[in-house]
Amino acid sequence: xxxxxxxxxxxxxxxxxxxxxxxxxxxxxxxxxxxxxxxxxxxxxxxxxxxxxxxxxxxxxxxxxxxxxxxxxxxxxxxxxxxxxxxxxxxxxxxxxxxxxxxxxxxxxxxxxxxxxxxxxxxxxxxxxxxxxxxxxxxxxxxxxxxxxxxxxxxxxxxxxxxxxxxxxxxxxxxxxxxxxxxxxxxxxxxxxxxxxxxxxxxxxxxxxxxxxxxxxxxxxxxxxxxxxxxxxxxxxxxxxxxxxxxxxxxxxxxxxxxxxxxxxxxxxxxxxxxxxxxxxxxxxxxxxxxxxxxxxxxxxxxxxxxxxxxxxxxxxxxxxxxxxxxxxxxxxxxxxxxxxxxxxxxxxxxxxxx
Amino acid sequence: xxxxxxxxxxxxxxxxxxxxxxxxxxxxxxxxxxxxxxxxxxxxxxxxxxxxxxxxxxxxxxxxxxxxxxxxxxxxxxxxxxxxxxxxxxxxxxxxxxxxxxxxxxxxxxxxxxxxxxxxxxxxxxxxxxxxxxxxxxxxxxxxxxxxxxxxxxxxxxxxxxxxxxxxxxxxxxxxxxxxxxxxxxxxxxxxxxxxxxxxxxxxxxxxxxxxxxxxxxxxxxxxxxxxxxxxxxxxxxxxxxxxxxxxxxxxxxxxxxxxxxxxxxxxxxxxxxxxxxxxxxxxxxxxxxxxxxxxxxxxxxxxxxxxxxxxxxxxxxxxxxxxxxxxxxxxxxxxxxxxxxxxxxxxxxxxxxxxxxxxxxxxxxxxx
Ligand SMILES: Nc1ncnc2c1ncn2[C@@H]1O[C@H](COP(=O)(O)OP(=O)(O)OP(=O)(O)O)[C@@H](O)[C@H]1O
Ligand SMILES: [Mg+2]
Numbered sequence: 001x002x003x004x005x006x007x008x009x010x011x012x013x014x015x016x017x018x019x020x021x022x023x024x025x026x027x028x029x030x031x032x033x034x035x036x037x038x039x040x041x042x043x044x045x046x047x048x049x050x051x052x053x054x055x056x057x058x059x060x061x062x063x064x065x066x067x068x069x070x071x072x073x074x075x076x077x078x079x080x081x082x083x084x085x086x087x088x089x090x091x092x093x094x095x096x097x098x099x100x101x102x103x104x105x106x107x108x109x110x111x112x113x114x115x116x117x118x119x120x121x122x123x124x125x126x127x128x129x130x131x132x133x134x135x136x137x138x139x140x141x142x143x144x145x146x147x148x149x150x151x152x153x154x155x156x157x158x159x160x161x162x163x164x165x166x167x168x169x170x171x172x173x174x175x176x177x178x179x180x181x182x183x184x185x186x187x188x189x190x191x192x193x194x195x196x197x198x199x200x201x202x203x204x205x206x207x208x209x210x211x212x213x214x215x216x217x218x219x220x221x222x223x224x225x226x227x228x229x230x231x232x233x234x235x236x237x238x239x240x241x242x243x244x245x246x247x248x249x250x251x252x253x254x255x256x257x258x259x260x261x262x263x264x265x266x267x268x269x270x271x272x273x274x275x276x277x278x279x280x281x282x283x284x285x286x287x288x289x290x291x292x293x294x295x296x297x298x299x300x301x302x303x304x305x306x307x308x309x310x311x312x313x314x315x316x317x318x319x320x321x322x323x324x325x326x327x328x329x330x331x332x333x334x335x336x337x338x339x340x341x342x343x344x345x346x347x348x349x350x351x352x353x354x355x
Numbered sequence: 356x357x358x359x360x361x362x363x364x365x366x367x368x369x370x371x372x373x374x375x376x377x378x379x380x381x382x383x384x385x386x387x388x389x390x391x392x393x394x395x396x397x398x399x400x401x402x403x404x405x406x407x408x409x410x411x412x413x414x415x416x417x418x419x420x421x422x423x424x425x426x427x428x429x430x431x432x433x434x435x436x437x438x439x440x441x442x443x444x445x446x447x448x449x450x451x452x453x454x455x456x457x458x459x460x461x462x463x464x465x466x467x468x469x470x471x472x473x474x475x476x477x478x479x480x481x482x483x484x485x486x487x488x489x490x491x492x493x494x495x496x497x498x499x500x501x502x503x504x505x506x507x508x509x510x511x512x513x514x515x516x517x518x519x520x521x522x523x524x525x526x527x528x529x530x531x532x533x534x535x536x537x538x539x540x541x542x543x544x545x546x547x548x549x550x551x552x553x554x555x556x557x558x559x560x561x562x563x564x565x566x567x568x569x570x571x572x573x574x575x576x577x578x579x580x581x582x583x584x585x586x587x588x589x590x591x592x593x594x595x596x597x598x599x600x601x602x603x604x605x606x607x608x609x610x611x612x613x614x615x616x617x618x619x620x621x622x623x624x625x626x627x628x629x630x631x632x633x634x635x636x637x638x639x640x641x642x643x644x645x646x647x648x649x650x651x652x653x654x655x656x657x658x659x660x661x662x663x664x665x666x667x668x669x670x671x672x673x674x675x676x677x678x679x680x681x682x683x684x685x686x687x688x689x690x691x692x693x694x695x696x697x698x699x700x701x702x703x704x705x706x707x708x709x710x711x712x713x714x715x716x717x718x719x720x721x722x723x724x
Binding site: 060094097098101119121123125127128130131132133134135136137138142146147149150151152173182189193251315 | 359363364367370371372374375459516559560562564565566567568569570571647722723
């Protein structure tokens with residue numbers, strides 16, 4: 001039961017109502033007897049933050065694996081922790097999951113300090129450890145029932161199987177599943193207690209692009225259901241595709257944080273327009289430069305690249321091209337991506353194998 | 356503590372085990388094969404040298420004559436035992452297979468027999484039933500000597516007889532010795548490798564980490580696993596015992612005490628497995644380490660062959676090996692019905708179990724660094 005304080009829109013009387021998160025109530029104002037509907041919000045004790053981490057630090061010998069990081073994850077968002085191998089993702093996530101002991105700093109899950117109250121939140125979180133491999137000789141369904149039985153709160157196992165598209169594999173032994181299916185089962189396991197926060201540590205590493213897309217679909221589905229997802233990854237596209245909020249971690253530090261738009265706006269180049277196979281390209285370049293476009297360059301073959309600062313300029317360029325009856329084969333505008341952001345921030349590429 | 360969780364984990368452990376060919380093989384098929392194999396190989400083999408100890412307590416003309424006759428057969432290497440030595444203690448201490456005692460009053464009784472028809476004296480023949488062939492040879496030689504002597508003395512009556520005293524309690528052979536050893540060994544293997552799998556593979560696979568974030572407690576987890584180990588131990592014991600009874604016609608005593616020893620054995624070697632898994636983190640390496648510890652232990656602890664047949668320094672080593680006490684405790688209780696001896700060894704097993712299991716649990720790293 002959660003207390004929800006509410007101000008009557010009619011008489012401004014403040015009253016408390018009690019209910020479960022998401023529950024709809026019909027309430028009556030005790031002063032003016034106005035009737036109204038009220039929904040108990042999911043955002044409970046924690047001012048809208050499912051996870052709050054402050055000044056978290058982890059030292060191994062003389063290596064500072066996690067170096068004084070702070071961030072918070074809002075209820076219901078997919079938060080991606082993006083960083084290369086060894087950046088400190090797993091160390092951070094496992095400290096939040098109370099599997100590792102922080103050297104310093106504090107962590108709150110659903111408003112509770114995990115140092116003292118982790119047992120209280122166990123029922124409300126679901127985790128998928130990195131490179132998780134479940135019991136070899138249990139079937140998919142048995143595996144889910146097993147983990148489900150560990151919790152008081154139980155989601156319907158068959159419904160999870162169905163929603164993760166595992167129905168045709170539910171009687172297969174875990175050991176006989178493909179890598180992608182194993183990861184999907186891993187995600188399914190993390191859902192057996194219908195958790196509020198789901199931690200997925202590199203859920204798609206090592207999967208082929210098709211299997212990766214399948215797992216992405218599952219995660220997108222969780223987001224739709226309003227779950228908070230904490231995701232670690234070293235794939236740009238994964239963060240771009242799934243995350244509401246991205247924190248880039250590098251050598252134990254968060255070096256950039258925000259929505260995808262924020263990151264690109266703050267750290268990326270602006271968009272670039274490419275004109276392919278332009279007839280008399282040199283003249284066009286000259287013309288655009290006179291029009292005040294500074295970064296216009298020839299890419300050979302009659303191709304031209306123009307940096308676009310404001311989206312209005314796209315129209316401007318197009319009207320110039322039309323006005324001068326310039327012929328070209330094709331035209332596209334590419335937005336700067338996370339790869340570029342990362343390159344700019346760290347001077348190195350995120351991954352060699354980014355698929 | 357949530358008993359439902361413990362029971363559930365136990366049931367799923369059995370499911371997984373039942374589906375694993377390896378698990379089934381090592382806990383069921385392997386011991387059965389070994390029992391059948393060793394039972395067949397060793398059933399007919401005995402010692403080829405017949406060493407006989409003789410203690411002459413009488414020290415008379417008559418007893419010396421008997422000795423001379425025995426010597427005259429040239430079948431034995433005869434060793435003389437001093438008259439004032441306690442025969443049973445001597446047998447135990449020196450590990451003597453066959454000993455004949457000519458009792459005090461041997462000659463006198465024979466002389467009496469001329470006037471007293473009921474006079475009779477028995478030689479005592481101490482023998483080790485596991486040395487079947489030797490015993491058989493000695494028995495028949497003595498009986499023919501005595502037959503001759505009796506005939507000469509009285510024509511028909513038996514004046515000199517033989518009292519046979521088994522140095523153990525019954526007529527035992529190799530399989531009697533081997534069966535309890537096989538039970539101890541199989542339980543040891545199952546417990547060590549089971550523990551290692553949980554502490555290395557489950558750690559690497561993230562299962563332990565996953566469990567840390569669920570409501571199952573460490574106690575529930577350990578109890579569930581021990582329940583499973585005891586299930587395996589019970590199954591192994593039952594199967595091996597049944598084979599012993601049906602195939603080899605053995606008499607096996609299964610008592611509450613035997614069950615206690617078996618439970619203690621499960622705890623003992625689960626603890627040992629935890630310790631191995633604690634210090635050797637890779638599963639394969641840990642398995643190798645387990646093999647390096649358990650196989651020599653199997654031989655040195657007198658699982659297959661009696662310790663007495665080994666050189667002295669190996670016998671000394673045996674006395675620090677937990678499996679030795681398991682073997683002795685099981686053997687004495689299940690087969691030799693020597694409950695005092697079993698109790699003594701069993702208590703050592705229980706102490707070992709406590710030490711290994713508790714240190715295993717305490718030293719195991721449940722959380723990550
Ligand atoms: N138990 C440990 N003891 C010593 N050093 C450790 C330990 N765990 C992690 N590290 C070090 O801390 C750093 C961060 O590791 P972490 O596993 O958190 O990285 P990650 O971002 O999860 O990388 P990956 O993408 O490879 O999973 C690495 O340099 C790693 O070697
Ligand atoms: Mg990691």
